[in-house]
Structure formats: structure tokens, C-alpha cells
Amino acid sequence: QQPVQSPQAVILREGEDAVINCSSSKALYSVHWYRQKHGEAPVFLMILLKGGEQKGHEKISASFNEKKQQSSLYLTASQLSYSGTYFCGTERGSARQLTFGSGTQLTVLP
Amino acid sequence: NAGVTQTPKFQVLKTGQSMTLQCAQDMNHNSMYWYRQDPGMGLRLIYYSASEGTTDKGEVPNGYNVSRLNKREFSLRLESAAPSQTSVYFCASSELWGTRETQYFGPGTRLLVL
Numbered sequence: 001q002q003p004v005q006s007p008q009a010v011i012l013r014e015g016e017d018a019v020i021n022c023s024s025s026k027a028l029y030s031v032h033w034y035r036q037k038h039g040e041a042p043v044f045l046m047i048l049l050k051g052g053e054q055k056g057h058e059k060i061s062a063s064f065n066e067k068k069q070q071s072s073l074y075l076t077a078s079q080l081s082y083s084g085t086y087f088c089g090t091e092r093g094s095a096r097q098l099t100f101g102s103g104t105q106l107t108v109l110p
Numbered sequence: 111n112a113g114v115t116q117t118p119k120f121q122v123l124k125t126g127q128s129m130t131l132q133c134a135q136d137m138n139h140n141s142m143y144w145y146r147q148d149p150g151m152g153l154r155l156i157y158y159s160a161s162e163g164t165t166d167k168g169e170v171p172n173g174y175n176v177s178r179l180n181k182r183e184f185s186l187r188l189e190s191a192a193p194s195q196t197s198v199y200f201c202a203s204s205e206l207w208g209t210r211e212t213q214y215f216g217p218g219t220r221l222l223v224l
Contacts, residue, residue: 002152030210041114041200041215042153047207055207087152091210097168098213100152 001026003090005101012078012108020073020104022088031064031071032089032098035082042087046073075106083108111136114216116201122222123191131186131219133201141204141211142184143168144176146197147218153200159184191223 003024010018022031030049033056034042046056048064048071056062061074075082085105089098114135123129135142140161145153145168155168159178173195175187184203188195199219204211 032212034215041217044212044214047210047212049208049210053208055212089153089213097155097158098153099169100154102150102152 002099003088003101005086005088005104007104008102009105010107012106014080014108014110015077018075018078018106020075020086020088020106022071022073022090022101024069024090026069026092028064028066028069028090028092030091031062032091033060033062033071033073034087034089034100035084036087036103037084045086078106078108080108080110082106113137114201114203114214116199116216116219118219119217120220122224123188124224125192127191128187128189129191129221130188131199131201131221132183133185133216134183135201135203135214135216136182137203137205137214138181139203139205139214140181142178143202143204143213144174144184144186145200145202146170146195147200148197156186156199191221193223195221196223197221 033045036042048054064071085103089100117132143158144156157176201216202213204213
């Protein structure tokens with residue numbers, strides 16, 4: 001079942017902060033975050049596991065609330081290069097298959 | 111390292127034609143994946159291969175076949191293309207981190223079926 005991302009789109013000025021949310025109605029094992037710029041491949045940002053482990057980009061932080069089956073991606077002091085579409089991919093059980101949300105389009109203006 | 115490479119970058123087919131999309135990775139990853147991405151939507155898994163010699167269906171396998179030729183290469187074949195298969199196709203490979211895998215994507219193949 002596809003996770004739900006919110007908001008669908010957000011526009012920021014450089015230096016402002018943003019939060020992107022990803023929710024699932026099913027129990028999750030892990031949440032993966034990717035950023036995709038127009039016409040390019042998705043790029044891995046972070047993985048968050050049930051139990052608290054995470055690995056990812058130095059300048060990006062995220063959380064995983066296991067009780068709510070929700071993950072949030074925090075973009076602080078945004079830069080122009082942060083513009084793109086952010087996707088969360090959720091993993092249930094041990095299948096190692098990701099189901100992706102429909103994306104959040106982030107635009108950072110000068 | 112080139113990472114994940116895909117050929118061709120663009121392709122136009124007529125309905126009923128067949129073609130094979132090629133994917134190769136040089137990161138010594140065991141697992142490889144094929145996704146499709148339609149406008150305004152997320153990625154949907156077509157097939158994946160957990161290791162050389164194994165393949166499994168994903169969310170949208172109908173109309174596609176795959177071959178894991180060796181550890182490096184994973185191809186996707188459309189036997190009889192349909193307009194509904196117009197999409198951008200991404201190949202990915204993944205590296206193991208603890209018990210989970212993080213995926214790395216190729217540049218994509220843009221396919222138009224007329």
C-alpha cells in the first residue's frame with residue numbers, strides 16, 4: 001500500500017526550513033528518503049530503521065515514529081540545491097521491496 | 111566507478127514492437143531492480159533480483175520479462191509494447207547496510223510507445 005506524503009508541494013525562500021511527512025497505514029520496518037531533480041535519477045538521502053538506526057546525508061535529518069508509522073524529513077536553512085521532488089519509500093517486513101509515495105515537490109527561491 | 115548505467119537513454123516504439131532495456135552496475139551489488147515512473151507519480155517496482163540467478167515479480171510485472179545475466183547486468187524486455195508502457199524506466203542496485211539495503215539508481219530510459 002502506497003505511503004501518503006504531505007505536503008504535495010512547498011515553496012521556500014533560501015534559508016527557510018521545511019518538513020516533509022510520510023505516513024503509512026501498515027506497520028513499517030524501514031523508511032527510505034530520496035530526492036529527484038527534474039529529468040534525473042532519484043538520489044538516496046536517508047534510511048531510517050525501526051529501532052532507531054539511521055544512515056544518511058550529513059546536512060539532512062529525519063525521524064521515524066514507529067507508533068504512528070510516520071517519518072518526517074527536516075530540511076533546515078534550505079539552499080537552492082535542495083529544490084526537487086522528495087520521495088519516501090517504505091519497507092514492510094523482510095521482503096526488501098520499497099513502495100514509494102507520490103512525492104513532494106520542493107522549490108527553493110533566491 | 112560509473113555506478114548504474116542504462117541503455118538506451120531514449121526510445122520510441124510502435125505498438126507491438128519489442129525491445130530490451132539494458133542495465134549494468136559496477137559496484138559489486140547483489141540486488142538489482144527495475145522500476146517505472148509515470149508523470150506525477152512515484153516509482154513502481156516491476157521486477158527485482160536479489161542475487162545472480164534469481165528474479166521476482168514486483169508490483170507491476172505484467173507485460174515485462176527480466177533476465178539477470180550475471181552479477182553486473184539486469185535486463186528488462188518488453189515483448190509486445192503497448193501505449194500504457196510509455197514511461198521512464200529506472201534500474202537500481204542496492205548495497206547491504208546491516209540487514210537492510212539502500213538503493214542507487216541509474217539515469218533512466220525514457221520510452222514512448224505510439
